[in-house]
Amino acid sequence: MKKAIGDNMIPKEWGFEKGLELVKQAGFDGIELWLGDVPWFQMSTADSEVRELRRKVENAGLVVSNVSTGLHWASPLSARDPKVRAQAVRIVEREIETAVLLGTDAILLVAGLVTPEVPYNEVYQRCLEALRPLGEKAARSGVRIGCENCNAEQRFLISPREFWQFLNDMNSPAVGIHLDVGNIHDTGFAEQWIEIHGPRITRIHVKDVMTKRGRCGDQSVYTNLFLGDNNWPAIRGAMTKVGYDGWLVAEMEARYRYAPDQQFYDTARAMDRLISGRF
Amino acid sequence: MGITRRRFLGYTAGVVTAGLRGLPLDPTSRRYVLLDLDEHGCFRESVSGYESALTSAGVRWMPGDARWISPARCAVLIVPAALEIPPPVVRVIMSCLQTGASVILESGAGFAADRDYRAHRVALRDYLQVHIEMPVDLWPDNSSQRIPYVDYTWPRPAKVRDFSRVVPLGRQTGEVIARVDGLPVGLRRASGRGRLIFLGSPLGPALWAGDAEARRWLFDCLRTAGEQA
Numbered sequence: 213m214k215k216a217i218g219d220n221m222i223p224k225e226w227g228f229e230k231g232l233e234l235v236k237q238a239g240f241d242g243i244e245l246w247l248g249d250v251p252w253f254q255m256s257t258a259d260s261e262v263r264e265l266r267r268k269v270e271n272a273g274l275v276v277s278n279v280s281t282g283l284h285w286a287s288p289l290s291a292r293d294p295k296v297r298a299q300a301v302r303i304v305e306r307e308i309e310t311a312v313l314l315g316t317d318a319i320l321l322v323a324g325l326v327t328p329e330v331p332y333n334e335v336y337q338r339c340l341e342a343l344r345p346l347g348e349k350a351a352r353s354g355v356r357i358g359c360e361n362c363n364a365e366q367r368f369l370i371s372p373r374e375f376w377q378f379l380n381d382m383n384s385p386a387v388g389i390h391l392d393v394g395n396i397h398d399t400g401f402a403e404q405w406i407e408i409h410g411p412r413i414t415r416i417h418v419k420d421v422m423t424k425r426g427r428c429g430d431q432s433v434y435t436n437l438f439l440g441d442n443n444w445p446a447i448r449g450a451m452t453k454v455g456y457d458g459w460l461v462a463e464m465e466a467r468y469r470y471a472p473d474q475q476f477y478d479t480a481r482a483m484d485r486l487i488s489g490r491f
Numbered sequence: 492m493g494i495t496r497r498r499f500l501g502y503t504a505g506v507v508t509a510g511l512r513g514l515p516l517d518p519t520s521r522r523y524v525l526l527d528l529d530e531h532g533c534f535r536e537s538v539s540g541y542e543s544a545l546t547s548a549g550v551r552w553m554p555g556d557a558r559w560i561s562p563a564r565c566a567v568l569i570v571p572a573a574l575e576i577p578p579p580v581v582r583v584i585m586s587c588l589q590t591g592a593s594v595i596l597e598s599g600a601g602f603a604a605d606r607d608y609r610a611h612r613v614a615l616r617d618y619l620q621v622h623i624e625m626p627v628d629l630w631p632d633n634s635s636q637r638i639p640y641v642d643y644t645w646p647r648p649a650k651v652r653d654f655s656r657v658v659p660l661g662r663q664t665g666e667v668i669a670r671v672d673g674l675p676v677g678l679r680r681a682s683g684r685g686r687l688i689f690l691g692s693p694l695g696p697a698l699w700a701g702d703a704e705a706r707r708w709l710f711d712c713l714r715t716a717g718e719q720a
Contacts, residue, residue: 292602292654292655292656292696293602293655294533294534294602295602327633327635328630328633328634328635328637328639329629329630329633329639329655330655331639331652331700333700333701333702334652334696334699334700337536337699337700337701338536341536
């Protein structure tokens with residue numbers, strides 16, 4: 213099992229290269245690149261510049277674990293406006309293209325957003341229809357699409373069985389789940405999600421969650437590993453049970469107020485403990 | 492009772508297969524035709540919605556191409572999510588109306604670019620005398636407080652999810668059959684020997700999403716229109 217962390221965790225003033233040094237020094241094996249979330253990796257970033265990013269990653273002694281994006285929060289695949297939907301599709305296509313350029317085989321997307329305006333049934337159908345051709349494109353490119361479970365924020369595919377049914381309806385080996393064990397909050401148990409989805413898991417995001425605490429203003433419910441309410445021994449056990457041996461990718465929402473680099477070191481050590489199973 | 496055996500059997504089959512009492516399924520009778528505008532329409536899901544609703548109900552319908560539709564054989568012509576309305580489509584709509592068919596014309600202009608909307612408005616005004624206003628965004632601030640339904644009053648009361656943007660109707664002759672947020676978005680009027688039903692809020696996406704109320708409304712509409720054809 214290998215560990216990575218998102219480049220959106222790099223303090224903005226540090227820049228990409230200095231951030232890569234930190235990621236390596238902290239003990240990570242790879243880095244997750246967030247399309248659209250960081251200045252060095254945008255939709256407008258040319259192929260040649262993407263290759264340059266890969267060169268920098270490899271020069272730092274790292275590899276790209278996967279390509280992710282938060283752009284679908286503003287441009288969801290489930291939008292009613294065809295223009296927005298076309299943009300959402302283009303974002304996924306660019307993720308696939310850049311994944312190939314960056315030498316990785318997985319991308320993350322937020323599949324759809326249920327809102328007061330756009331109801332669940334529409335979102336479900338529209339996501340299936342949008343993802344079918346994208347799944348084919350991904351398969352041709354040797355890439356797997358991981359739909360992230362963003363249970364509370366997304367209000368879509370909230371239970372593991374719903375997600376399982378959605379992937380059954382997709383019926384594409386190129387479309388699976390990018391499981392975030394911190395996003396389940398008190399709607400279930402991460403270890404059960406792992407058991408149910410097993411081989412369909414493309415990557416695992418790790419962070420801890422305080423299930424007894426709701427969002428309040430800018431306060432986060434997420435925290436560093438072992439500080440929240442996730443049952444980490446059970447999560448580790450479930451990974452072993454289903455034979456998950458892929459990337460664990462740190463994705464913390466709350467950053468350290470001081471000494472931000474310390475979070476990288478602390479997270480890497482905690483992930484080592486998680487991987488080793490020593491609790 | 493002025494009904495042939497064949498027509499009676501057609502009606503009976505309709506009841507058994509679709510629960511749509513009165514929809515004529517007789518192959519020799521006039522048909523329900525779904526006109527797919529393809530690149531001239533703007534929501535594929537609207538076309539898919541009508542297709543799935545009609546098919547799942549066992550309604551005998553046929554996909555139409557404006558070049559070969561026979562208006563005399565058409566009981567109801569459905570035009571989903573229309574944006575650009577090219578001349579052959581205008582001709583077939585007008586011919587259907589002249590020969591006594593009902594035409595359900597659904598506007599897909601809610602999300603259209605300004606230039607496309609203007610062309611849509613001119614076509615509706617010049618050829619069908621339907622006057623529309625600028626599209627209205629029903630969810631300008633993604634408010635969770637509004638009631639997200641279009642209220643239909645004909646042929647049956649029904650609440651169907653709005654589709655975020657609507658094309659309201661201007662003042663004109665005919666009966667307003669649907670409103671949302673006080674805006675008139677559905678119109679029914681006699682035209683030629685037929686009837687024009689204009690929908691300023693697309694129904695197709697609700698059909699596509701499996702909205703049972705939308706389906707009931709459509710089937711009642713088809714039944715009523717089919718009986719009049």
